[in-house]
Amino acid sequence: MRTCITVARKELHDHLRDIRSLGSTVLYALMGPVVVGVVSLSPAASGPRGSYILFSMASVFVLVAAFTGGMNVAMDVTAGERERRSLVPLLLNRASWQEILVGKWIAVSIFAVGGLTVTLAGFALVLAKDAPEPPAAPAPELFAWMSLGLLPLAFMGAALQLLIATRCRSTKEAQSWLMVAVFVPMVAGMGIVFFPGWTDRWWMIMPIVGQQVMIAGSLTGNGVSLLAGLTLAGTSAACTIAALLAGSVGLNQDDVLAD
Amino acid sequence: MIEIQQLHKRFGHVTAVNGLSFTASDGAITGLLGANGAGKTTALGMICGLLAPDSGAVSVGGASSGRDRRSLIGALLDHQGLYPRLTARENIAYFGELQGLSRPALGRRVRELVSALGLDELADRRVEGFSRGERLKVALGRALVHAPQHLVLDEPTNGLDVASIHSLRGLLRRLREEGRCVVFSSHVLDQVAALCDSVVIMARGRLVARGSVEALCTQAGAATLEDAFMALTSREA
Secondary structure: OHHHHHHHHHHHHHHOOOHHHHHHHHHHHHHHHHHHHHHHOOHHHOHHHHHHHHHHHHHHHHHHHHHHOOHHHHHHHHHHHHHOOOHHHHHOOOOOHHHHHHHHHHHHHHHHHHHHHHHHHHHHHHHHHHOOOOOOOOHHHHHHHHHHHHHHHHHHHHHHHHHHHOOOOOHHHHHHHHHHHHHHHHHHHHHHHHOOOOOOOOHHHOOOHHHHHHHHHHHHOOOOOHHHHHHHHHHHHHHHHHHHHHHHHOOOHHHHHOO | OEEEEEEEEEEOOEEEEEEEEEEEOOOEEEEEEEOOOOOHHHHHHHHOOOOOOOEEEEEEOOEOOHHHHHHHEEEEOOOOOOOOOOEHHHHHHHHHHHOOOOHHHHHHHHHHHHHHOOOOOOOOOEOOOOOHHHHHHHHHHHHHOOOOOEEEEEOOOOOOOHHHHHHHHHHHHHHHHOOOEEEEEEOOHHHHHHHOOEEEEEEOOEEEEEEOHHHHHHHHOOOOHHHHHHHHHHHHO
8 A cells, every 4th residue: 555655646746746737637627617607697598497407517517527637647647657668667666566556546536536626616606606596405415415426436537547548658649548538428418418317227326327317416406315326436436446457457568668 | 696597488479588598696797788689678578577478487686576576676678767747856766665665764765876876966856858868867766776686777878978878887887896786788899898797698589608708709719799799699690
Protein backbone atom coordinates (compact mmCIF):
# COMPACT_ATOMS: atom_id res chain seq x y z
CA MET A 1 0.00 0.00 0.00
CA ARG A 2 2.95 2.29 0.70
CA THR A 3 4.00 2.06 -2.93
CA CYS A 4 0.47 2.89 -4.10
CA ILE A 5 0.43 6.00 -1.91
CA THR A 6 3.89 7.02 -3.15
CA VAL A 7 2.78 6.73 -6.78
CA ALA A 8 -0.52 8.53 -6.12
CA ARG A 9 1.20 11.36 -4.27
CA LYS A 10 3.75 11.81 -7.06
CA GLU A 11 1.05 11.88 -9.74
CA LEU A 12 -1.02 14.44 -7.80
CA HIS A 13 2.02 16.61 -7.21
CA ASP A 14 3.09 16.33 -10.85
CA HIS A 15 -0.30 17.01 -12.42
CA LEU A 16 -1.23 19.88 -10.14
CA ARG A 17 1.68 21.67 -11.84
CA ASP A 18 0.21 21.05 -15.28
CA ILE A 19 -1.70 24.30 -15.55
CA ARG A 20 -2.86 23.73 -19.14
CA SER A 21 -4.36 20.36 -18.30
CA LEU A 22 -5.98 21.69 -15.13
CA GLY A 23 -7.45 24.62 -17.04
CA SER A 24 -8.95 22.37 -19.70
CA THR A 25 -10.38 20.06 -17.02
CA VAL A 26 -12.07 22.96 -15.25
CA LEU A 27 -13.46 24.27 -18.55
CA TYR A 28 -14.89 20.84 -19.37
CA ALA A 29 -16.35 20.63 -15.87
CA LEU A 30 -18.08 24.00 -16.24
CA MET A 31 -19.39 23.33 -19.75
CA GLY A 32 -22.52 21.55 -18.50
CA PRO A 33 -23.59 24.21 -15.98
CA VAL A 34 -23.02 26.94 -18.58
CA VAL A 35 -25.07 25.14 -21.25
CA VAL A 36 -27.91 24.33 -18.86
CA GLY A 37 -27.78 27.87 -17.50
CA VAL A 38 -28.19 29.30 -21.01
CA VAL A 39 -31.04 26.88 -21.83
CA SER A 40 -32.80 27.77 -18.57
CA LEU A 41 -33.15 31.35 -19.83
CA SER A 42 -35.38 30.16 -22.67
CA PRO A 43 -39.17 30.51 -22.22
CA ALA A 44 -39.45 26.85 -23.33
CA ALA A 45 -37.65 25.83 -20.14
CA SER A 46 -40.36 27.19 -17.84
CA GLY A 47 -42.89 25.12 -15.91
CA PRO A 48 -42.72 21.46 -14.79
CA ARG A 49 -41.85 20.26 -18.29
CA GLY A 50 -39.01 22.77 -18.48
CA SER A 51 -37.71 21.57 -15.12
CA TYR A 52 -37.71 18.00 -16.34
CA ILE A 53 -35.69 18.98 -19.42
CA LEU A 54 -33.18 21.01 -17.41
CA PHE A 55 -32.70 18.31 -14.77
CA SER A 56 -32.35 15.63 -17.44
CA MET A 57 -29.72 17.70 -19.24
CA ALA A 58 -27.94 18.32 -15.96
CA SER A 59 -27.84 14.63 -15.12
CA VAL A 60 -26.28 13.77 -18.51
CA PHE A 61 -23.61 16.43 -18.06
CA VAL A 62 -22.93 15.21 -14.53
CA LEU A 63 -22.41 11.66 -15.83
CA VAL A 64 -19.98 12.91 -18.45
CA ALA A 65 -18.15 15.01 -15.84
CA ALA A 66 -17.42 11.85 -13.84
CA PHE A 67 -15.38 10.70 -16.84
CA THR A 68 -13.74 13.91 -18.04
CA GLY A 69 -12.28 15.11 -14.72
CA GLY A 70 -9.50 12.53 -14.69
CA MET A 71 -9.12 11.97 -18.41
CA ASN A 72 -6.00 14.09 -19.03
CA VAL A 73 -4.25 12.56 -16.04
CA ALA A 74 -5.22 9.02 -17.08
CA MET A 75 -3.64 9.61 -20.48
CA ASP A 76 -0.47 11.12 -19.12
CA VAL A 77 0.22 8.52 -16.42
CA THR A 78 -0.03 5.58 -18.83
CA ALA A 79 0.38 6.36 -22.53
CA GLY A 80 2.34 9.49 -21.58
CA GLU A 81 4.79 7.37 -19.58
CA ARG A 82 5.45 5.32 -22.71
CA GLU A 83 5.77 8.33 -24.94
CA ARG A 84 8.36 10.09 -22.80
CA ARG A 85 10.10 6.74 -22.21
CA SER A 86 9.73 6.81 -18.44
CA LEU A 87 7.66 3.61 -18.22
CA VAL A 88 10.65 1.24 -18.42
CA PRO A 89 12.53 2.95 -15.55
CA LEU A 90 9.32 2.75 -13.53
CA LEU A 91 9.01 -0.97 -14.22
CA LEU A 92 12.66 -1.48 -13.26
CA ASN A 93 11.82 -0.71 -9.64
CA ARG A 94 10.99 -3.41 -7.17
CA ALA A 95 7.41 -2.12 -7.10
CA SER A 96 5.02 -4.30 -9.07
CA TRP A 97 2.99 -2.98 -12.00
CA GLN A 98 -0.15 -3.79 -10.00
CA GLU A 99 0.91 -1.50 -7.15
CA ILE A 100 1.92 1.21 -9.59
CA LEU A 101 -1.39 0.99 -11.44
CA VAL A 102 -3.43 1.21 -8.23
CA GLY A 103 -1.43 4.30 -7.23
CA LYS A 104 -2.15 5.87 -10.59
CA TRP A 105 -5.82 4.95 -10.27
CA ILE A 106 -6.04 6.70 -6.89
CA ALA A 107 -4.60 9.86 -8.44
CA VAL A 108 -6.89 9.75 -11.50
CA SER A 109 -9.89 9.14 -9.22
CA ILE A 110 -9.06 12.18 -7.13
CA PHE A 111 -8.93 14.35 -10.26
CA ALA A 112 -12.19 12.78 -11.49
CA VAL A 113 -13.92 13.58 -8.18
CA GLY A 114 -12.45 17.09 -8.32
CA GLY A 115 -13.88 17.68 -11.80
CA LEU A 116 -17.21 16.28 -10.71
CA THR A 117 -17.27 18.58 -7.71
CA VAL A 118 -16.70 21.61 -9.93
CA THR A 119 -19.55 20.50 -12.20
CA LEU A 120 -21.92 19.91 -9.27
CA ALA A 121 -21.02 23.26 -7.73
CA GLY A 122 -21.72 24.90 -11.09
CA PHE A 123 -25.13 23.21 -11.33
CA ALA A 124 -25.94 24.11 -7.74
CA LEU A 125 -25.41 27.76 -8.63
CA VAL A 126 -27.19 27.66 -11.99
CA LEU A 127 -30.20 25.60 -10.93
CA ALA A 128 -30.66 27.42 -7.65
CA LYS A 129 -30.82 30.70 -9.54
CA ASP A 130 -32.52 29.85 -12.80
CA ALA A 131 -34.48 26.59 -12.53
CA PRO A 132 -38.23 27.11 -12.63
CA GLU A 133 -38.63 24.62 -9.79
CA PRO A 134 -36.06 23.58 -7.21
CA PRO A 135 -34.93 19.94 -6.97
CA ALA A 136 -37.51 17.76 -5.25
CA ALA A 137 -35.20 16.40 -2.53
CA PRO A 138 -33.78 18.57 0.29
CA ALA A 139 -30.09 19.43 -0.12
CA PRO A 140 -28.54 16.94 2.39
CA GLU A 141 -30.56 14.05 0.97
CA LEU A 142 -29.70 15.10 -2.57
CA PHE A 143 -26.01 15.24 -1.64
CA ALA A 144 -26.17 11.72 -0.13
CA TRP A 145 -27.81 10.28 -3.25
CA MET A 146 -25.35 12.04 -5.52
CA SER A 147 -22.42 10.68 -3.50
CA LEU A 148 -23.76 7.15 -3.50
CA GLY A 149 -24.29 7.27 -7.24
CA LEU A 150 -21.44 9.40 -8.49
CA LEU A 151 -18.40 8.49 -6.40
CA PRO A 152 -18.42 4.84 -7.53
CA LEU A 153 -18.97 6.07 -11.08
CA ALA A 154 -15.94 8.38 -10.92
CA PHE A 155 -13.79 5.55 -9.53
CA MET A 156 -15.02 3.20 -12.24
CA GLY A 157 -14.45 5.81 -14.96
CA ALA A 158 -10.86 6.28 -13.76
CA ALA A 159 -10.21 2.53 -13.87
CA LEU A 160 -11.72 2.15 -17.35
CA GLN A 161 -9.73 5.08 -18.69
CA LEU A 162 -6.50 3.59 -17.30
CA LEU A 163 -7.39 0.24 -18.83
CA ILE A 164 -7.82 1.84 -22.26
CA ALA A 165 -4.80 4.15 -22.00
CA THR A 166 -2.37 1.41 -20.89
CA ARG A 167 -2.94 -0.17 -24.30
CA CYS A 168 -1.97 3.01 -26.14
CA ARG A 169 1.54 3.97 -27.19
CA SER A 170 1.07 7.72 -27.25
CA THR A 171 -1.10 10.33 -25.58
CA LYS A 172 -2.56 11.17 -28.97
CA GLU A 173 -3.73 7.60 -29.45
CA ALA A 174 -5.07 7.51 -25.90
CA GLN A 175 -6.88 10.80 -26.43
CA SER A 176 -8.63 9.43 -29.52
CA TRP A 177 -9.92 6.38 -27.67
CA LEU A 178 -10.85 8.19 -24.46
CA MET A 179 -12.77 10.88 -26.34
CA VAL A 180 -14.80 8.09 -27.93
CA ALA A 181 -15.27 6.45 -24.52
CA VAL A 182 -16.78 9.67 -23.13
CA PHE A 183 -19.69 9.17 -25.53
CA VAL A 184 -20.71 6.02 -23.64
CA PRO A 185 -22.14 7.87 -20.62
CA MET A 186 -23.53 10.53 -22.93
CA VAL A 187 -25.38 7.98 -25.09
CA ALA A 188 -26.58 6.05 -22.03
CA GLY A 189 -27.82 9.26 -20.45
CA MET A 190 -29.63 10.41 -23.58
CA GLY A 191 -31.19 6.94 -23.95
CA ILE A 192 -32.80 7.30 -20.54
CA VAL A 193 -34.06 10.79 -21.34
CA PHE A 194 -35.72 9.73 -24.58
CA PHE A 195 -36.87 6.26 -23.46
CA PRO A 196 -37.63 6.61 -19.75
CA GLY A 197 -39.15 3.13 -19.28
CA TRP A 198 -36.27 1.39 -21.00
CA THR A 199 -34.39 0.40 -17.86
CA ASP A 200 -37.21 -0.12 -15.35
CA ARG A 201 -36.14 -3.62 -14.31
CA TRP A 202 -32.37 -3.76 -14.50
CA TRP A 203 -30.97 -0.27 -14.07
CA MET A 204 -29.58 -0.98 -10.59
CA ILE A 205 -27.09 -3.52 -11.86
CA MET A 206 -26.00 -1.40 -14.80
CA PRO A 207 -23.36 1.24 -14.04
CA ILE A 208 -23.69 4.55 -15.89
CA VAL A 209 -27.34 3.90 -16.82
CA GLY A 210 -28.11 3.28 -13.15
CA GLN A 211 -26.38 6.46 -12.05
CA GLN A 212 -28.40 8.42 -14.60
CA VAL A 213 -31.63 6.98 -13.17
CA MET A 214 -30.50 7.78 -9.64
CA ILE A 215 -29.48 11.35 -10.38
CA ALA A 216 -32.56 12.15 -12.43
CA GLY A 217 -34.73 10.48 -9.80
CA SER A 218 -33.27 12.38 -6.90
CA LEU A 219 -33.60 15.68 -8.79
CA THR A 220 -37.17 15.17 -9.94
CA GLY A 221 -38.55 13.46 -6.86
CA ASN A 222 -38.79 9.94 -8.33
CA GLY A 223 -36.52 8.55 -5.64
CA VAL A 224 -34.91 5.11 -5.68
CA SER A 225 -34.53 2.68 -2.80
CA LEU A 226 -31.36 2.55 -0.71
CA LEU A 227 -30.95 -1.13 -1.59
CA ALA A 228 -31.01 -0.31 -5.29
CA GLY A 229 -28.45 2.46 -4.76
CA LEU A 230 -26.14 0.13 -2.84
CA THR A 231 -26.53 -2.58 -5.47
CA LEU A 232 -25.52 -0.09 -8.12
CA ALA A 233 -22.51 1.02 -6.07
CA GLY A 234 -21.55 -2.65 -5.69
CA THR A 235 -21.71 -3.40 -9.42
CA SER A 236 -19.74 -0.23 -10.16
CA ALA A 237 -17.09 -1.30 -7.65
CA ALA A 238 -16.96 -4.76 -9.25
CA CYS A 239 -16.42 -3.17 -12.68
CA THR A 240 -13.67 -0.98 -11.19
CA ILE A 241 -11.84 -3.97 -9.76
CA ALA A 242 -12.24 -5.91 -13.02
CA ALA A 243 -10.84 -2.98 -15.04
CA LEU A 244 -7.86 -2.62 -12.69
CA LEU A 245 -7.13 -6.33 -12.83
CA ALA A 246 -7.34 -6.30 -16.62
CA GLY A 247 -5.05 -3.26 -16.73
CA SER A 248 -2.50 -4.86 -14.44
CA VAL A 249 -2.24 -8.15 -16.31
CA GLY A 250 -2.47 -6.60 -19.73
CA LEU A 251 0.86 -4.80 -19.75
CA ASN A 252 3.07 -6.72 -22.14
CA GLN A 253 6.59 -5.99 -20.95
CA ASP A 254 8.21 -7.44 -24.10
CA ASP A 255 6.26 -4.82 -25.97
CA VAL A 256 7.21 -2.02 -23.58
CA LEU A 257 10.95 -2.53 -24.02
CA ALA A 258 10.51 -2.48 -27.78
CA ASP A 259 8.80 0.95 -27.72
CA MET B 1 28.06 -10.66 -9.18
CA ILE B 2 25.79 -11.21 -12.16
CA GLU B 3 25.63 -14.69 -13.65
CA ILE B 4 23.61 -15.65 -16.66
CA GLN B 5 23.36 -19.13 -18.06
CA GLN B 6 21.98 -20.32 -21.35
CA LEU B 7 19.56 -17.42 -21.82
CA HIS B 8 17.14 -17.68 -24.71
CA LYS B 9 14.58 -15.12 -25.82
CA ARG B 10 12.41 -15.02 -28.92
CA PHE B 11 10.03 -12.31 -30.12
CA GLY B 12 7.69 -14.06 -32.51
CA HIS B 13 9.89 -15.66 -35.15
CA VAL B 14 12.95 -13.59 -34.26
CA THR B 15 15.52 -15.08 -31.90
CA ALA B 16 16.94 -12.12 -30.00
CA VAL B 17 19.16 -14.01 -27.55
CA ASN B 18 20.34 -17.54 -28.21
CA GLY B 19 22.08 -19.47 -25.42
CA LEU B 20 23.95 -16.54 -23.89
CA SER B 21 26.08 -17.23 -20.80
CA PHE B 22 28.58 -15.02 -18.99
CA THR B 23 29.55 -13.76 -15.56
CA ALA B 24 30.14 -10.15 -14.52
CA SER B 25 32.25 -9.87 -11.36
CA ASP B 26 32.06 -7.43 -8.47
CA GLY B 27 34.65 -4.66 -8.56
CA ALA B 28 34.84 -4.86 -12.34
CA ILE B 29 33.33 -3.20 -15.39
CA THR B 30 32.04 -5.67 -17.95
CA GLY B 31 31.37 -4.39 -21.45
CA LEU B 32 28.75 -5.93 -23.66
CA LEU B 33 29.72 -5.35 -27.27
CA GLY B 34 27.72 -6.01 -30.38
CA ALA B 35 26.39 -4.48 -33.54
CA ASN B 36 22.86 -3.07 -33.66
CA GLY B 37 20.40 -5.94 -33.27
CA ALA B 38 22.96 -8.24 -31.65
CA GLY B 39 20.67 -8.77 -28.65
CA LYS B 40 22.40 -6.55 -26.09
CA THR B 41 19.32 -4.62 -24.97
CA THR B 42 17.25 -7.80 -24.73
CA ALA B 43 19.97 -9.47 -22.65
CA LEU B 44 20.15 -6.47 -20.32
CA GLY B 45 16.34 -6.39 -20.06
CA MET B 46 16.38 -10.01 -18.89
CA ILE B 47 19.19 -9.36 -16.40
CA CYS B 48 17.19 -6.49 -14.91
CA GLY B 49 14.06 -8.59 -14.53
CA LEU B 50 12.10 -6.55 -17.04
CA LEU B 51 11.82 -9.35 -19.59
CA ALA B 52 11.22 -12.99 -18.77
CA PRO B 53 13.61 -15.33 -20.60
CA ASP B 54 12.09 -18.20 -22.56
CA SER B 55 14.70 -20.43 -20.90
CA GLY B 56 17.93 -20.09 -18.97
CA ALA B 57 18.78 -18.57 -15.62
CA VAL B 58 19.83 -15.16 -14.29
CA SER B 59 21.31 -14.60 -10.87
CA VAL B 60 22.09 -11.14 -9.51
CA GLY B 61 23.88 -11.13 -6.18
CA GLY B 62 22.35 -14.56 -5.56
CA ALA B 63 18.79 -13.40 -6.28
CA SER B 64 16.92 -15.11 -9.08
CA SER B 65 13.36 -13.71 -8.97
CA GLY B 66 12.69 -10.66 -11.13
CA ARG B 67 11.47 -8.51 -8.25
CA ASP B 68 14.47 -9.33 -6.04
CA ARG B 69 16.85 -8.66 -8.90
CA ARG B 70 15.25 -5.29 -9.54
CA SER B 71 15.94 -4.19 -5.98
CA LEU B 72 19.63 -5.18 -6.30
CA ILE B 73 20.22 -3.49 -9.65
CA GLY B 74 20.40 0.11 -10.71
CA ALA B 75 19.52 0.18 -14.37
CA LEU B 76 19.75 2.78 -17.06
CA LEU B 77 18.42 1.24 -20.24
CA ASP B 78 17.79 3.14 -23.43
CA HIS B 79 14.63 4.56 -21.88
CA GLN B 80 15.81 7.58 -19.91
CA GLY B 81 12.55 9.48 -19.69
CA LEU B 82 12.17 11.84 -16.75
CA TYR B 83 9.15 13.68 -15.38
CA PRO B 84 9.51 17.17 -16.86
CA ARG B 85 7.35 18.95 -14.28
CA LEU B 86 9.35 17.55 -11.37
CA THR B 87 12.71 18.92 -10.30
CA ALA B 88 15.88 16.86 -10.61
CA ARG B 89 15.78 16.23 -6.86
CA GLU B 90 12.13 15.14 -6.98
CA ASN B 91 12.79 12.79 -9.91
CA ILE B 92 15.55 11.04 -7.98
CA ALA B 93 13.65 10.98 -4.69
CA TYR B 94 10.55 9.43 -6.30
CA PHE B 95 12.53 6.39 -7.38
CA GLY B 96 14.17 6.17 -3.97
CA GLU B 97 10.73 6.01 -2.37
CA LEU B 98 9.67 3.31 -4.82
CA GLN B 99 12.78 1.34 -3.84
CA GLY B 100 11.60 1.50 -0.23
CA LEU B 101 14.09 3.99 1.26
CA SER B 102 12.96 5.62 4.50
CA ARG B 103 12.48 9.41 4.53
CA PRO B 104 15.70 10.28 6.46
CA ALA B 105 17.83 7.83 4.46
CA LEU B 106 16.29 9.10 1.23
CA GLY B 107 17.02 12.74 1.99
CA ARG B 108 20.62 11.89 2.84
CA ARG B 109 21.08 9.74 -0.23
CA VAL B 110 19.61 12.30 -2.62
CA ARG B 111 21.92 14.99 -1.21
CA GLU B 112 24.92 12.67 -1.71
CA LEU B 113 23.96 11.92 -5.30
CA VAL B 114 23.22 15.53 -6.19
CA SER B 115 26.70 16.41 -5.01
CA ALA B 116 28.44 13.38 -6.58
CA LEU B 117 26.80 13.96 -9.96
CA GLY B 118 27.52 17.69 -9.98
CA LEU B 119 23.83 18.59 -9.95
CA ASP B 120 23.94 21.12 -7.09
CA GLU B 121 22.91 24.10 -9.20
CA LEU B 122 20.23 22.19 -11.09
CA ALA B 123 18.75 20.07 -8.33
CA ASP B 124 15.75 22.26 -7.63
CA ARG B 125 14.96 23.16 -11.22
CA ARG B 126 12.30 21.32 -13.19
CA VAL B 127 13.99 18.96 -15.65
CA GLU B 128 12.12 20.30 -18.71
CA GLY B 129 14.73 22.15 -20.72
CA PHE B 130 17.68 20.19 -19.33
CA SER B 131 20.41 19.27 -21.83
CA ARG B 132 20.93 15.62 -22.73
CA GLY B 133 23.96 15.40 -20.46
CA GLU B 134 22.04 16.94 -17.55
CA ARG B 135 19.17 14.57 -18.13
CA LEU B 136 21.57 11.62 -18.13
CA LYS B 137 22.95 12.71 -14.77
CA VAL B 138 19.44 12.83 -13.29
CA ALA B 139 18.64 9.41 -14.80
CA LEU B 140 21.87 8.05 -13.32
CA GLY B 141 20.96 9.49 -9.94
CA ARG B 142 17.60 7.75 -10.23
CA ALA B 143 19.32 4.44 -11.03
CA LEU B 144 21.79 4.79 -8.16
CA VAL B 145 19.45 6.16 -5.50
CA HIS B 146 19.13 2.87 -3.61
CA ALA B 147 22.93 2.35 -3.69
CA PRO B 148 22.69 -0.85 -5.73
CA GLN B 149 25.57 -3.29 -5.78
CA HIS B 150 24.97 -3.85 -9.49
CA LEU B 151 24.66 -1.26 -12.23
CA VAL B 152 23.42 -2.03 -15.74
CA LEU B 153 23.74 0.63 -18.45
CA ASP B 154 22.60 0.34 -22.05
CA GLU B 155 24.64 2.54 -24.39
CA PRO B 156 24.76 5.37 -21.84
CA THR B 157 27.04 7.65 -23.85
CA ASN B 158 24.80 7.92 -26.91
CA GLY B 159 24.42 11.57 -27.85
CA LEU B 160 26.56 12.92 -25.03
CA ASP B 161 29.20 15.59 -25.41
CA VAL B 162 32.85 15.00 -24.52
CA ALA B 163 32.59 16.54 -21.05
CA SER B 164 29.57 14.41 -20.14
CA ILE B 165 31.28 11.23 -21.37
CA HIS B 166 34.35 12.10 -19.34
CA SER B 167 32.23 12.67 -16.26
CA LEU B 168 30.39 9.36 -16.78
CA ARG B 169 33.65 7.45 -17.15
CA GLY B 170 34.87 8.93 -13.88
CA LEU B 171 31.69 7.85 -12.14
CA LEU B 172 31.91 4.30 -13.47
CA ARG B 173 35.53 4.02 -12.31
CA ARG B 174 34.53 5.22 -8.84
CA LEU B 175 31.78 2.61 -8.70
CA ARG B 176 34.30 -0.08 -9.67
CA GLU B 177 36.67 1.08 -6.93
CA GLU B 178 33.79 0.77 -4.45
CA GLY B 179 33.54 -2.90 -5.45
CA ARG B 180 30.35 -2.65 -7.46
CA CYS B 181 29.53 -4.79 -10.45
CA VAL B 182 29.02 -2.67 -13.57
CA VAL B 183 27.74 -4.01 -16.90
CA PHE B 184 27.38 -1.67 -19.81
CA SER B 185 26.64 -2.13 -23.46
CA SER B 186 28.12 -0.03 -26.18
CA HIS B 187 29.18 -0.05 -29.76
CA VAL B 188 31.77 2.64 -29.17
CA LEU B 189 34.86 0.45 -29.01
CA ASP B 190 37.26 3.10 -27.71
CA GLN B 191 35.13 3.56 -24.62
CA VAL B 192 34.96 -0.14 -24.00
CA ALA B 193 38.72 -0.51 -24.41
CA ALA B 194 39.35 2.40 -22.04
CA LEU B 195 36.96 1.31 -19.30
CA CYS B 196 36.28 -2.40 -19.26
CA ASP B 197 38.05 -5.10 -17.31
CA SER B 198 36.20 -7.74 -19.24
CA VAL B 199 34.39 -7.71 -22.58
CA VAL B 200 31.59 -9.92 -23.85
CA ILE B 201 31.10 -9.83 -27.62
CA MET B 202 27.68 -10.76 -29.02
CA ALA B 203 26.46 -11.33 -32.55
CA ARG B 204 23.02 -12.55 -33.63
CA GLY B 205 22.03 -13.19 -30.03
CA ARG B 206 25.00 -15.48 -29.37
CA LEU B 207 28.16 -15.15 -27.34
CA VAL B 208 31.06 -14.82 -29.75
CA ALA B 209 33.95 -14.27 -27.36
CA ARG B 210 34.73 -13.01 -23.88
CA GLY B 211 37.78 -11.95 -21.93
CA SER B 212 39.96 -8.93 -21.33
CA VAL B 213 40.66 -6.54 -24.20
CA GLU B 214 44.19 -7.95 -24.49
CA ALA B 215 42.94 -11.56 -24.48
CA LEU B 216 40.40 -10.80 -27.23
CA CYS B 217 43.04 -9.12 -29.36
CA THR B 218 45.31 -12.13 -28.92
CA GLN B 219 42.48 -14.54 -29.70
CA ALA B 220 41.67 -12.69 -32.92
CA GLY B 221 45.29 -11.99 -33.85
CA ALA B 222 44.46 -8.28 -34.01
CA ALA B 223 46.21 -5.15 -32.83
CA THR B 224 43.14 -3.24 -31.65
CA LEU B 225 39.79 -4.08 -30.11
CA GLU B 226 38.07 -2.77 -33.23
CA ASP B 227 39.99 -5.19 -35.45
CA ALA B 228 39.39 -8.01 -32.96
CA PHE B 229 35.66 -7.22 -32.88
CA MET B 230 35.41 -7.26 -36.68
CA ALA B 231 37.38 -10.49 -36.98
CA LEU B 232 35.42 -12.32 -34.26
CA THR B 233 31.97 -11.18 -35.36
CA SER B 234 32.62 -11.85 -39.06
CA ARG B 235 33.43 -15.45 -38.19
CA GLU B 236 29.97 -15.71 -36.58
CA ALA B 237 28.27 -14.21 -39.66
